[in-house]
Amino acid sequence: EVHLVESGGGLVQPGGSLRLSCAISGFSFDDYGMSWVRQAPAKGLEWVSSMTSGGSTDYADSAEGRFTISRDKSKSTLYLQMNSLRGDDTAVYYCAKDRLGVPGPDALDVWGPGTAVTVSS
């Protein structure tokens, strides 16, 4: 069974850093792309970053230059390194798996329950 679980959220001061993790099971990074999606309080879902099965990465403008997506295949874990955090980064962060193993953008068929990030002094 495919399963995703995020961790690493918490309270951080503006300008600080945080690394989110997403532990996967039931499939391989070699076969499916992955994404990070967030939802700020009282807002809709917002795509943050993606990594294809081949390792190519992409970022939303709001994340470019501050966030880095990566993965450790040996640990079956996806990461989101977040630096220079701002108040508007406060959100629940979800990792999600592409439905198909194709290089292009895709629907997201399995999501984790999310991890909450609060950026505040």
Added chain:
Amino acid sequence: DIQMTQSPSSLSASVGDRVTISCQASQDIGHYVSWYQHKPGKAPRLLIYDASRLEEGVPSRFSGSRSGTDFTFSISSLQPEDFATYSCQQYDKRPLTFGGGTKVEIK
């Protein structure tokens, strides 16, 4: 970026009602639209992909359709477990973009 304009932002309905939610894309995106259900503290759930295809295991009371750049999501007979927020997403082009969400509440 492709904008997904979703309406309404919220609605009140009763068990057994038919519910319809709309999303309009800012440009032609073919059939590359998915619909998700999300509840607080839980993982979002994929219900519909490719505008009208039902994800495996999703009840048949959920459906989706497309007319040009207009996409519609429906629940034929609302059940107690369906009270949640529903969002559309386009995946024709990066960046992936979502509609603002529709909160379905109990009347």
